[in-house]
């Protein structure tokens with residue numbers, strides 16, 4: 819397996835994306851393609867503060883924005899259905915998944 823490219827965005831010691839213009843963590847937008855979601859719950863286990871599986875058996879973001887970069891990137895990269903995307907809220911850059 820080829821090594822993953824280095825993450826293009828800086829992160830603080832807590833794994834949060836750091837804004838290029840200040841010390842506060844940058845905001846992330848986490849989306850779930852519910853048509854792809856198979857309801858495995860892996861994402862909710864990886865990022866329980868940001869993702870949950872609803873009564874419909876599909877994953878849902880808990881919030882409109884997140885700053886938990888490490889957790890949501892891991893969730894996006896673990897999803898076997900490639901149903902999760904993490905974008906930088908300001909720039910729109912796709913941060914995960916990256917294969």
Ligand code: SF4
Nearest residue numbers: 855856858859861897
């Ligand atoms: S890991 Fe992917 S397939 Fe599994 S519940 Fe989360 S979004 Fe759905």
